[in-house]
Amino acid sequence: MCDYFEAGRCRSCALIETPYEQQLRDKEARCRELLPGVPERAWLPPVPGGVREFRNKAKLVVGGRPGRVTLGILGPDGAGVDLRDCLIQQPTIRAAIPSLARFIEQSGLPPYDVPKRRGELKFVHVTASPDGELMLRFVVRSERALDVLRTRLPQLRRAIPAAAVVSVNLLPEHKAVLEGEREVPLLGSSLAMDTGAGLALHLRPQSFFQTNTSVARALYAQAAEWIERADPASLWDLYCGVGGFALHSAGAGSARRVLGIEISEEAVRSARRSAREAGIDARFEAGDATAFALGASREDLPEAVIVNPPRRGIGAELAGWLEGAAGIRHVVYSSCNPESLARDLAAMPSFAAREARVFDMFPHTRHMEAAVLLERR
CATH class of the missing domain: 3.40.50.150 (Vaccinia Virus protein VP39)
Structure with a gap:
């Protein structure tokens, strides 16, 4: 349970x-x-x-406040609910979430407050390949957040060595969607998803793959x-x-x-x-x-x-x-x-x-x- x-x-x-x-x-x-x-x-x-441990992708809502973020879902009141120990996520994802939370807290980027429509960081999408590599996608509100994440990329790589692909997605509007149209790559280009039969499917940040x-x-x-x-x-x-x-x-x-x-x-x-x-x-x-x-x-x-x-x-x-x-x-x-x-x-x-x-x-x-x-x- x-x-x-x-x-x-x-x-x-x-x-x-x-x-x-x-x-x-x-x-x-x-x-x-x-x-x-x-x-x-x-x-x-x-x-x-x-x-358990079957999902290869976590779509994490960033909630809470600067210095004390939640990564999970939104509650009925629009506040963040922390689900970093969710057992349906693959182990490599679950192991990375605490480090990801600390990185976000140290960045100083404020989580997006849905009821008040203010803040910067909206979501982090984390995808795991079968060989343990990760794709991290930060969905943010503005260019300022993009600049902060670009500057802090070395810190992120030290915090999460498994990160092979990192990108930032711009979603300036207040909309009930998980990402915007513009994607800015910071590291790597695609994640190799081994699907058996000696075939690896390359997954880019805005591509779909079964969960x-x-x-x-x-x-x-x-x-x-x-x-x-x-x-x-x-x-x-x-x-x-x-x-x-x-x-x-x-x-x-x-x-x-x-x-x-x-x-x-x-x-x-x-x-x-x-x-x-x-x-x-x-x-x-x-x-x-x-x-x-x-x-x-x-x-x-x-x-x-x-x-x-x-x-x-x-x-x-x-x-x-x-x-x-x-x-x-x-x-x-x-x-x-x-x-x-x-x-x-x-x-x-x-x-x-x-x-x-x-x-x-x-x-x-x-x-x-x-x-x-x-x-x-």
């Missing part, structure tokens, strides 16, 4: 009192209920995410197995992020033509570097997934498509396009929202679900990842 939960200081892990095996059963039951078109025999055993590394490895491996079984000559990975699905499904030395489309230019740069270092002949382009698909000529259509959209799903336009693109024989749909997945699959009746699986990316919460292999009837 979690001391923070029992004390009522944090309720983020809403299911922590439910035995973990029951959590898995409930999540799969929910997916089965929402996806009645998936035959019972098609469901593979769910992939567990662990009960549970072991489950991400299983998810990529499952998608790659499905694609290998379908054996398409060409593959598109839409919403490709840093290229995880595309690169695992291509493989070094493969003749398969692979193209990844992602709206984030930072993520595309990461994917290109990963492909280059792994010797994988895959292309990655920055663009909107739906616009790219709708603008493609019939001659350019692939035989298979992987989609991994945000929570809203791929939407009616892209689902309708996939439904009507007769040359596309297989779709692998990875979703973090079974409700939007159900809506999208209902708009694609020409595809039958051959296999499906729940990946528990977010233990102790109601969130999950579900992946489905679809084949045109």
Whole structure:
């Protein structure tokens, strides 16, 4: 059990009192209920995410006051709640947080006070790679805070030797978001996330990567197995992020033509570097997934498509396009929202679900990842 939960200081892990095996059963039951078109025999055993030390990223709200900061979440009153000993964080993250707090206190930067709308330091995002390196991203309000952090970079490196990437993100507005558009690098450029199969995905500061590394490895491996079984000559990975699905499904030395489309230019740069270092002949382009698909000529259509959209799903336009693109024989749909997945699959009746699986990316919460292999009837 979690001391923070029992004390009522944090309720983020809403299911922590439910035995973990029951959590898995409930999540799969929910997916089965929402996806009645998936035959019972098609469901593979769910992939567990662990009960502690599974998160590779901590999004820490900086609260408190100068000289006595909190790192954790905001309470109902807008004050900071310190969660530096949260047990769902990977050990390398948890070990670094006390040093990070001391560094912030010594910097003199005032935490941002949400109710009063004043202060400088809003968040620190900490990401851990499997080999123990860290990416630190400070989200600040002004150039003054940027200058302080740049000046104190040597002190930060001494305090946290595992820090391989350090950047500062500018968010001057009072907005309910975790970061702004402008990112200023101070150290390094990317964090190497080893995803198995001899492949490392390079993660830049504004790129997305799944929060549970072991489950991400299983998810990529499952998608790659499905694609290998379908054996398409060409593959598109839409919403490709840093290229995880595309690169695992291509493989070094493969003749398969692979193209990844992602709206984030930072993520595309990461994917290109990963492909280059792994010797994988895959292309990655920055663009909107739906616009790219709708603008493609019939001659350019692939035989298979992987989609991994945000929570809203791929939407009616892209689902309708996939439904009507007769040359596309297989779709692998990875979703973090079974409700939007159900809506999208209902708009694609020409595809039958051959296999499906729940990946528990977010233990102790109601969130999950579900992946489905679809084949045109």
